[in-house]
Amino acid sequence: MLQFFNVPRRDLLTFLAFSAVVLAMPLWLSPLGAAYPGLMQKFAIYAIFALGFNILFGLTGYLSFGHAAFVGVGSYTAVWSFKLLTMDVLPAMVFAVVVAGGFSLVIGYLSLRRSGIYFSILTLAFAQMCYSLAYSVLTPITNGETSLQLTLRDPRIIDTALAPRGEGLPSASILGHVFSGVEGFYFCAVMLIVGFFISQKIFSSPFGMMLRAIKSNQVRMNYTGFNTRPYALTAFVISGMYAGLAGALLAVTDPLAGAERMQWTASGEVVLMTILGGVGTLIGPVIGAWLIKYFENIFSAFNEQVLHRVFDWVPDGLEDIVVLITSKFVGEGWHLTLGLLFVLIVVFLPGGVMEGVRRIAGLFGRRGKPSSGAAMRVQPAE
Amino acid sequence: MSVAEKNIVLHVADVHKHFGGLHALSDIDLEVEEGKTHAIIGPNGAGKSTLLNVIIGKLAPSKGAVVFDGQILTGKKPHEINQMGVVRVFQTPEIFPDLSVLQNVMTPAFAKRDGAYRANIWKPLEAETEIREEAEAILEDVGLHERRDVHAGALSRGDKRRMELAMCLIQHPRLLLLDEPTAGMSRHDTNTTIDLLKKIKARGMTKVIIEHDMHVVFSLADHISVLAGGRIIAEGAPNEVRGNPKVQEAYLGGAHDLGAHSK
Numbered sequence: 001m002l003q004f005f006n007v008p009r010r011d012l013l014t015f016l017a018f019s020a021v022v023l024a025m026p027l028w029l030s031p032l033g034a035a036y037p038g039l040m041q042k043f044a045i046y047a048i049f050a051l052g053f054n055i056l057f058g059l060t061g062y063l064s065f066g067h068a069a070f071v072g073v074g075s076y077t078a079v080w081s082f083k084l085l086t087m088d089v090l091p092a093m094v095f096a097v098v099v100a101g102g103f104s105l106v107i108g109y110l111s112l113r114r115s116g117i118y119f120s121i122l123t124l125a126f127a128q129m130c131y132s133l134a135y136s137v138l139t140p141i142t143n144g145e146t147s148l149q150l151t152l153r154d155p156r157i158i159d160t161a162l163a164p165r166g167e168g169l170p171s172a173s174i175l176g177h178v179f180s181g182v183e184g185f186y187f188c189a190v191m192l193i194v195g196f197f198i199s200q201k202i203f204s205s206p207f208g209m210m211l212r213a214i215k216s217n218q219v220r221m222n223y224t225g226f227n228t229r230p231y232a233l234t235a236f237v238i239s240g241m242y243a244g245l246a247g248a249l250l251a252v253t254d255p256l257a258g259a260e261r262m263q264w265t266a267s268g269e270v271v272l273m274t275i276l277g278g279v280g281t282l283i284g285p286v287i288g289a290w291l292i293k294y295f296e297n298i299f300s301a302f303n304e305q306v307l308h309r310v311f312d313w314v315p316d317g318l319e320d321i322v323v324l325i326t327s328k329f330v331g332e333g334w335h336l337t338l339g340l341l342f343v344l345i346v347v348f349l350p351g352g353v354m355e356g357v358r359r360i361a362g363l364f365g366r367r368g369k370p371s372s373g374a375a376m377r378v379q380p381a382e
Numbered sequence: 383m384s385v386a387e388k389n390i391v392l393h394v395a396d397v398h399k400h401f402g403g404l405h406a407l408s409d410i411d412l413e414v415e416e417g418k419t420h421a422i423i424g425p426n427g428a429g430k431s432t433l434l435n436v437i438i439g440k441l442a443p444s445k446g447a448v449v450f451d452g453q454i455l456t457g458k459k460p461h462e463i464n465q466m467g468v469v470r471v472f473q474t475p476e477i478f479p480d481l482s483v484l485q486n487v488m489t490p491a492f493a494k495r496d497g498a499y500r501a502n503i504w505k506p507l508e509a510e511t512e513i514r515e516e517a518e519a520i521l522e523d524v525g526l527h528e529r530r531d532v533h534a535g536a537l538s539r540g541d542k543r544r545m546e547l548a549m550c551l552i553q554h555p556r557l558l559l560l561d562e563p564t565a566g567m568s569r570h571d572t573n574t575t576i577d578l579l580k581k582i583k584a585r586g587m588t589k590v591i592i593e594h595d596m597h598v599v600f601s602l603a604d605h606i607s608v609l610a611g612g613r614i615i616a617e618g619a620p621n622e623v624r625g626n627p628k629v630q631e632a633y634l635g636g637a638h639d640l641g642a643h644s645k
Contacts, residue, residue: 008508205503206492206510209481213489216478223476224549225464225493234501 011204018283019193026182034294037185038253042293044188045249048195050273050285052242055202057271058280060235061215063120065267066107066127070100070240072134072262074247076141079148079257086158087170089187093248100244101237103130108236112229115218127267134259147258172252184253191249195242196286202238203282211235215280272338276345278354287353292338299337302330389416391557391588392437397446399432399612406432407612410446414557417586421599424609425633430592431473433609434561437590438470439463450557461498467556473565475542477549479535483526486534487517487548494553517552524548524578540571544578551582558582560591564598576601596633600624608632 007015021028025043029035049071057063074096081092111122134142142148150169159170171178179187202208214221214228221228251257260266273292278284307323307330314322329337349356392414399407407429414420424430435441437448439455448455450468458466478486491513496502521527524544529537534545543563550558563579564572579602583589593599599606599620606623608616610632616623623629 006504006506006509008506011506201506202503204506204508206496206505206507207501207503209485209489209507210492212481213478213485216480217476220476220478222460223464223470223472224490225461225498225553227459227461227498230499231501 007201008204011200014282015197015200018196022189022192022196023186025185025189032294034297037182039293039297040182040185041188041249041253043290044185044192045246045253046270046273046289046293047286048188048192048249049243049246049270050277050289051192051195051199052239052246053270054239054274054280054285055199055211055242056235056239057274058285059203059208059211059215060232062112062115062232062236063271064111064123064236064239065120065264065271066111066123066125066130067239067243067270068264068266069107069127069130069262070104070243071247071250071266072130072257072259073103074100074244075251075257075261076134076148076247077244078248078251079150079255080141082150082156082172082251082255083154084157086156087173088158088176089172089174089248089252092172092252093191093245096248096251097241097244100247101241104237104240104243105233108233108240112232112236124264124267127262128264131259131262131264134262142257142259145259147256149256172255179252188249188253191245192286195245200282207231207234212280272342276342276352278352281352281354284352284354291353295337295341296334299330299334300332303327388413390414391416391451392590393449394433394437395447395449397433397436397443397448399429399436399441399444405612407436407443410609410614412607412614414588414590415605416588418604419583419589419591419602421591421593421603421606422609423593423596423599423606426594428609428632429612430594430609431561432612434559434592438468438559461493464493464553465498467553468559469550469553469555469557470559471543471546471550471561471563473561475539475546477534477542477546479533481534482530483521483532483534483537483545484514484517484530486545487521487552488513490549491516491552517548520548520552521545523551523581525574538571540567540574543567543571543575547575547578547582556588558587558589560589560593562593562595563591564593564595572598 022044025040026035029040034040049067053064053067056067077096077099078089078092081095085091107123107126111119111126114122134144136144152169156170172184173179174187202211210221210226210231213226214231218228247257247261250261269292270289273288274285275288276291277286277288304323304327307326308319311319311322311326327333329340345352351358390413392412394410394412397407397410398405410433412420412422422430422433432441436443437455439448439458439460442456450466453466455463455466455468464470478489481489488507488510492500492502495513518527518530521530524547526541526545526548529541534542537545547563560579564575567575576598579589579591583602591599591602603620606616606618606620607614608623608626608629615628615632616626618626
């Protein structure tokens with residue numbers, strides 16, 4: 001078990017730097033106007049989701065379009081743990097990860113019988129099935145379109161056995177300590193750091209190399225003596241468990257679970273995050289998640305009034321036209337901006353933000369001698 | 383030398399293969415002795431690839447069986463056949479283009495050591511010194527040690543072939559199947575590949591070489607089977623086969639590259 005903490009020096013430095021950046025979020029986000037707990041929690045949670053998704057999509061090369069289903073399963077499980085047992089987050093997280101792992105085992109086992117586009121379609125189909133189950137068929141369990149919520153009549157067996165019921169709805173707690181203010185964020189941040197550590201272990205392990213090899217040439221893998229399907233299934237289940245954890249944390253920060261969390265747009269979002277940041281790189285997906293959640297927060301908060309203030313300097317007649325056009329890209333229409341951003345990245349920077357970083361580093365490192373595309377892909381893990 | 387002393391590793395027993403009305407293989411009977419290099423040659427369309435696919439279990443014979451070390455190979459999955467010790471080199475090098483050369487050669491060593499599946503995330507790759515050293519030694523053998531950190535996709539075709547050979551050798555196969563190891567290569571690459579195969583031969587590894595170019599095999603093989611029209615028309619030591627009029631006719635009448643390096 002000690003081997004678990006056997007980490008190469010370079011990885012250790014990356015890990016420490018990453019932890020510092022995550023824990024210092026309230027500091028460096030405040031000049032950007034994003035240092036409030038609700039948003040920072042989202043940063044941490046969606047980064048966990050993207051980290052796990054990258055193990056399947058980035059390392060193994062299987063593009064799933066249904067991973068939001070596992071987030072939803074994680075949320076429902078966590079809320080049920082709150083309702084039935086206790087408001088403590090630890091059992092809620094454990095159950096969520098285990099149940100999401102179970103779902104991903106079944107869905108992964110069936111979907112991995114195919115590869116390429118057929119695999120993607122299968123995962124999408126399963127996720128849509130989960131969505132409609134949650135939305136209508138399983139209403140007694142999921143509470144349908146009104147979302148699963150805490151009520152005053154919840155049994156909470158463990159909590160009520162330990163202490164008398166308080167007034168009003170309880171909040172999530174850890175070992176008796178109720179989260180308040182920024183504590184919820186730090187809890188999510190610690191989970192993100194743990195998730196990052198495990199992902200880093202996988203990236204630098206022989207198992208990670210096998211996953212990369214599967215992505216690179218599955219036929220060779222088979223003729224080399226590897227049974228590739230259990231490898232891919234393991235990657236699928238691990239990423240499903242990350243998604244389950246993310247779902248549980250969403251329920252921790254706001255104890256409610258709705259079916260919309262499982263919708264295909266939510267699955268698509270994590271694909272965008274991973275590609276935007278850099279598929280198959282260790283840190284890229286985290287950056288992608290942060291960028292998307294940050295811009296979502298900025299752009300969706302804009303409205304015409306704000307725009308008028310921004311374009312104050314434009315001559316009067318023109319101002320109305322400029323505001324009319326730009327208003328389509330903000331607020332409800334922020335997805336238009338996201339789509340544009342995505343197109344630009346895929347066309348000009350197919351390796352995502354991480355490729356951009358490498359290109360810039362390459363310019364400074366070896367002036368006048370830009371690194372070739374092949375060399376760039378040699379070391380994806382950083 | 384009595385028959386009992388021979389140790390037969392691979393036995394292709396009375397194999398027939400037809401696709402609809404087309405008889406791709408008829409009446410094929412081959413025995414491959416341990417430690418020997420057995421070449422199967424023949425003009426284009428003779429059925430060499432079909433035979434290889436039958437041996438490797440990819441195609442089921444219409445009649446007959448392929449027995450390796452007492453076990454029937456037909457119907458087994460590629461990874462099971464590899465784990466039994468039958469390792470295949472492809473006609474177009476099958477490698478992991480996105481991994482480094484060293485990682486390409488280390489990967490098969492894990493299959494040999496850990497079996498078909500093991501989720502080993504505890505011990506970092508850098509701590510696997512034994513496998514790393516073994517891979518470096520083999521890369522030294524095939525002359526690619528200096529390029530070990532290069533992206534495998536960036537190698538030349540000849541280097542890819544040598545690396546693929548290294549990937550197979552690190553598994554210490556009991557039987558190595560080579561499918562046209564010099565196909566589409568320049569004369570220089572062909573010669574280095576032949577030298578390399580001779581080096582391997584000196585280690586006493588059992589090999590089956592499927593080859594179109596007769597010159598490649600004459601210097602390597604202990605035993606040659608000549609395939610034409612889906613049948614074995616001649617068999618024996620290289621010298622016997624070379625002088626055989628039926629072989630001359632098959633090559634000169636069908637294709638016409640007896641003595642010429644292909645492509």
